[in-house]
Amino acid sequence: MQTHSTRSLEGTGLSCIRDDRVLFEKLAFELVSGQVLLLEGKNGSGKTSLLRILCGFREPDAGEINWCGDAVKDSRFYAQMAYVGHLDGIKKELTVLENLRMSVALSSAGQYSIYEALAKVHLAGYDDVLVQALSAGQKRRLSLARLLITENVLWILDEPFTSLDKQGIALIETLMTEHCANGGMIVLTSHHDIDLPDVDVQRINLS
Amino acid sequence: MSLSRAFFAVIRRDLVLALRRRSEIANPLLFFILVITLFPLGIGAQPHLLQAIAPGIIWVSALLAAMLSLDSLFRSDFDDGSLEQILLSPHPTSVLVLGKIIAHWLVTGLPLLIVAPLLAVFLGMPNHALGILLLTLLLGTPVLSLIGAIGVALTVGLRRGGMILSLLVLPLYVPVLIFAGNAVQMAGSGLPVDAQINILIAILLMALVLAPLPVAAALKMSIN
Secondary structure, X not given: OOOOOOOEEEEEEEEEEEOOEEEEEXXXXXXXXXXXXXXXXXXXXXXXXXXXXHHOOOOOOEEEEEEOOEEHHHOOHHHOEEEEOXXXXXXXXXXXXXXXXXXXXXXXXXXXXXXXXXXXXXOOOOOOOEHHHOOHHHHHHHHHHHHHHEOOOEEEEEOOOOOOOHHHHHHHHHHHHHHHHOOOEEEEEOOOOOOOOOOEEEEEEOO | OHHHHHHHHHHHHHHHHHHHOOHHHHHHHHHHHHHHHHHHHHHOOXXXXXXXXHHHHHHHHHHHHHHHHHHHHOHHHHHHOHHHHHHHOOOOHHHXXXXXHHHHHHHXXXXXXXXXXXXXXXXXXXXXXXXXXXXXXXXHHHHHHHHHHHHHHHHOXXXXXXXXXXXXXXXXXXXXXXXXXXXXXXXXXXXXXXXXXXXXXXXXXXXXXXXXXXXXXXXXXXXX
């Protein structure tokens, strides 16, 4: 991961309309290396929609998103981001190792090797286990391990703490702090209060 | 380099998945065999009639078997979020999707080729037409997977896309059916079939190059 160059994610005048209902409009934000953007708001306020717009799954109804000054389409955005959404994006018929190998193949190898990442999310020794034998919390930690093994700067996380226990939450917070200290940035939604004392956290309330 | 690695990783992953869920391979194949066995039972003891319509029976059954297997192409990836990860990959989606289609053909199309000669003999097709039958299946079934993938990509986001899928895809299968069925028929009567085979090759090459692009675009739309 490059720590020297500063990256930025910038949204201007974003709006999202769903079924004739305006979820948000004229939303603007700027995020630079080392920062966290926390989206807050009640259910149905458009948090997930905003994340999906950032990922490019949805087109914003107005506004634009820039990565390091260029429009997302013209930049190396997709090579530098990683997304963990509501769906885990892991195959339950494959083993833990096979799933992570696939993620590396789709992107490019990052900071940690697969085994280092598994140790970091407390799944060491599970590499040959089929994912369908894992618990919900373990699956979540596995999908978060994907963030560590691929090359990325921006993490987009939709409710990353779902089905994690207290230790799991603390673990992810440590990883997030570490990622920001290395010059990474994070956009996330969460119902839990996040506890990141050493990180510059911006908050946007969508309701 | 890393694009080819991603391409082969997708193929490998889908083959491993198919091996672990064997029904995906077995169901279309059993369907193919069953439908073909139904014809002699329905028509009765008329070997000449059966022999005459054998190419059509085999090809229509192959078409239906391919149709049945299509839904599995993107369904599980769509449901568990793997499709999102594929779309977010920095590699071109169309290439990764082509990998998925090739894996799908290896799992559902190739087995048809292996049992088809047996079933052709069963229907009384002359031996000298078997080679051409295999050749048309080899050229034609990948086209079924490629064209079908466009339909699945468009309907994967719908809850009950099955019926729409068949209405969407079957008409597009007609050219393959015409040329392949005709080639086998002509080969059975000992006539040259170069023209039909050339057209099938052309259709295959065109589908191979052009189909992945609309598939990628349709998937992006469906995931929304």
